[in-house]
Amino acid sequence: MDKIIVPVDFSSASSWGFYYAYNIAKEIGAELVVVHLYWPPYVETTYPANMIQSIITKKEDELLKHLKAATQAPLGETGTVKIRYVIEPGSEQSIVDVAAQNKADLIVMGTHGSGKALDKVWGSNTANVIHNATCPVLAIPAGSTYEGIESIAYATDFDPEDTELLYQLTLIAVAIKGQVHCVHINLADGPFEDKKEAAFRASFEKNFSDLPVTYSVWSANEVEEGLDTFCRINKISILAMLTHKKNIWEKVFGAKSMTKNMSMQTKLPLLAFHK
The missing domain is CATH 3.40.50.620 (HUPs)
Incomplete structure (x- = not known):
């Protein structure tokens, strides 16, 4: 297993998923690809293309700064896991696409509940990724601390x-x-x-x-x-x-x-x- 995808949306649920994925990556020497998806900023269609691109770039730079702050290594650890960041507009289907494009071996997602049966347990986004991804998906409930996988x-x-x-x-x-x-x-x-x-x-x-x-x-x-x-x-x-x-x-x-x-x-x- 060489590459693990973990979506992070700054929620507490995704934080649990990140730290679980981080520890797995550390244990097996895998690369960790942290994915953040966002809604594109509203811009007037009359804006020139270079101005639109500048607005998008500024937003993604700000998101990257927050993303790095939210995905720091556990206290006392430095440089133990290779982390790469992917920031792009999209929805949960984009998680599946990013995993396919990066030839990921595993997707790790923090979960939170919502409405329907499977969604109540894992959350609608996680349920959709589970059903559509081509690689295995590991759903991490809030509160699950990593103590090794024996x-x-x-x-x-x-x-x-x-x-x-x-x-x-x-x-x-x-x-x-x-x-x-x-x-x-x-x-x-x-x-x-x-x-x-x-x-x-x-x-x-x-x-x-x-x-x-x-x-x-x-x-x-x-x-x-x-x-x-x-x-x-x-x-x-x-x-x-x-x-x-x-x-x-x-x-x-x-x-x-x-x-x-x-x-x-x-x-x-x-x-x-x-x-």
């Missing part, structure tokens, strides 16, 4: 397609000296396909036997209850899921169970992968 839980149905994602996830874990816990939540009133689990493990271990992965099957009345218990007992640092796994996402983030779910999702960083 354990990553991956929620799986043991589908064959998950082996490629698990491989990508373990490469991240190796880079940060962590371990991946592959967990399946089996509903108490439902059957468990042990042959499916065995085939999944055999397929992965055949190709990637040297990677740090453990496998667990937990029984629970609800998926979110099982994940919550598993993450607490195993002191999980990050929960990872595929964005197109609608059955898992709806069970964990669905509106019907939103109240009881808030305790887990607002405390645990979420790493969202695309297929």
Whole structure:
């Protein structure tokens, strides 16, 4: 992992995201690209082009000054992380574009809630980036302090397609000296396909036997209850899921169970992968 994108909009939520991203970049030696998006200043259309450009340049210079002040290294640290700044007009889609243009390996975003189900947990901007980015997105809830990433839980149905994602996830874990816990939540009133689990493990271990992965099957009345218990007992640092796994996402983030779910999702960083 060589390049990490972190959007900063001067909110407290983005500050949490920055310091989490900073520590990951420091630990693995990655470049940190700090992105700030802004609304273009209003200018009269009759202004000459050089005057318009001068106004925009002045605004971006002021923003860069504030951005550098807001993204200083933790007290006592100097020159430990290479930071580059990108300031341009745009919206959350621009974050996705900047990540693609810079061939980013990861986007880290601080989160804050708003209206709809997924938005209530992560905020509408983060939810949009999660669904549109082509690289993994790590959503950091407010108050999440970085204490190293020793354990990553991956929620799986043991589908064959998950082996490629698990491989990508373990490469991240190796880079940060962590371990991946592959967990399946089996509903108490439902059957468990042990042959499916065995085939999944055999397929992965055949190709990637040297990677740090453990496998667990937990029984629970609800998926979110099982994940919550598993993450607490195993002191999980990050929960990872595929964005197109609608059955898992709806069970964990669905509106019907939103109240009881808030305790887990607002405390645990979420790493969202695309297929």
